[in-house]
Amino acid sequence: MAVTISLEGKSVLVTGASQGIGVAIARKFAEAGALTGLAARNEEKAADVAASITAAGGQAFALKMDVSDPASVSAGMKAFLERAGKIDILVNNAGITSDGLILRMSKESWDKVLGTDLTGVFLVSQEAVKSMIKKKIAGRIITVGSVVGLMGNAGQTNYSAAKAGVVGFTMALAREVGSRGITVNAVAPGYIETAMTDELSAEQREKLSAQIVLGRLGTGTDVAGAALFLASDAASYITGTCINVSGGLFIG
Numbered sequence: 001m002a003v004t005i006s007l008e009g010k011s012v013l014v015t016g017a018s019q020g021i022g023v024a025i026a027r028k029f030a031e032a033g034a035l036t037g038l039a040a041r042n043e044e045k046a047a048d049v050a051a052s053i054t055a056a057g058g059q060a061f062a063l064k065m066d067v068s069d070p071a072s073v074s075a076g077m078k079a080f081l082e083r084a085g086k087i088d089i090l091v092n093n094a095g096i097t098s099d100g101l102i103l104r105m106s107k108e109s110w111d112k113v114l115g116t117d118l119t120g121v122f123l124v125s126q127e128a129v130k131s132m133i134k135k136k137i138a139g140r141i142i143t144v145g146s147v148v149g150l151m152g153n154a155g156q157t158n159y160s161a162a163k164a165g166v167v168g169f170t171m172a173l174a175r176e177v178g179s180r181g182i183t184v185n186a187v188a189p190g191y192i193e194t195a196m197t198d199e200l201s202a203e204q205r206e207k208l209s210a211q212i213v214l215g216r217l218g219t220g221t222d223v224a225g226a227a228l229f230l231a232s233d234a235a236s237y238i239t240g241t242c243i244n245v246s247g248g249l250f251i252g
């Protein structure tokens with residue numbers, strides 16, 4: 001018998017949903033029947049994705065949100081709630097990198113990455129928890145971290161610190177809101193195929209794949225599958241954890 005995940009009647013907000021992994025997550029959640037809000041700094045880009053989801057029979061809409069800006073987060077959440085009525089699931093996906101070796105890393109680069117990848121997660125989660133508690137919703141908060149937050153990566157002290165911070169944030173918030181029935185988890189992708197990896201040469205791709213136990217880069221759909229699982233009833237007894245979605249790039 002086929003087992004399917006249904007999110008009918010649920011509303012989900014996905015941040016950074018104008019491209020890449022965020023789009024794959026938004027599509028997967030909409031396919032599962034959720035009303036899906038795609039938040040992005042560039043609302044028009046997110047609106048194009050939302051239109052393609054709607055054309056495929058899903059329910060989706062776009063909204064503007066810069067996760068690093070408290071006023072934008074609060075306005076974006078207000079717009080989401082006006083449209084969806086409630087928030088059942090938040091997927092914190094928005095993230096940036098600004099790589100460099102520590103001796104050359106500017107404070108600006110450090111602040112930018114921490115401001116989006118960690119403070120952004122705090123700001124949006126705070127708004128979501130506020131609404132979930134007010135409406136007595138046993139919601140789900142899922143954050144896209146990275147394996148570099150678990151294993152480190154040279155040239156990414158800022159990004160690794162932010163993504164490790166996401167794991168600590170997830171564990172602490174899970175402890176705070178568990179009594180309200182809200183679960184808080186993270187997923188930690190490894191190397192995922194994106195517009196950026198499209199530019200890799202065959203040789204570079206082979207070198208990367210050789211580091212991965214499963215022998216290939218992951219896809220946005222691989223990450224979306226783990227997020228969908230965490231949002232489903234099948235994961236109702238899971239909180240405060242981080243699922244490693246790296247094909248074995250990191251095992252530990």
Ligand SMILES: NC(=O)c1ccc[n+]([C@@H]2O[C@H](COP(=O)([O-])OP(=O)(O)OC[C@H]3O[C@@H](n4cnc5c(N)ncnc54)[C@H](O)[C@@H]3O)[C@@H](O)[C@H]2O)c1
Nearest residue numbers: 016018019020021066067068093094095146189190191192
């Ligand atoms: N691609 C990978 O190999 C990989 C690996 C591990 C983790 N991740 C994580 O997955 C998530 C998605 O990454 P991706 O590969 O799809 O990257 P991407 O650059 O294609 O997409 C990131 C999205 O976040 C948005 N974003 C950035 N800053 C924002 C802000 N301040 N407010 C709102 N939106 C903002 C971007 O506009 C974009 O839509 C990120 O958190 C990233 O750190 C990616």
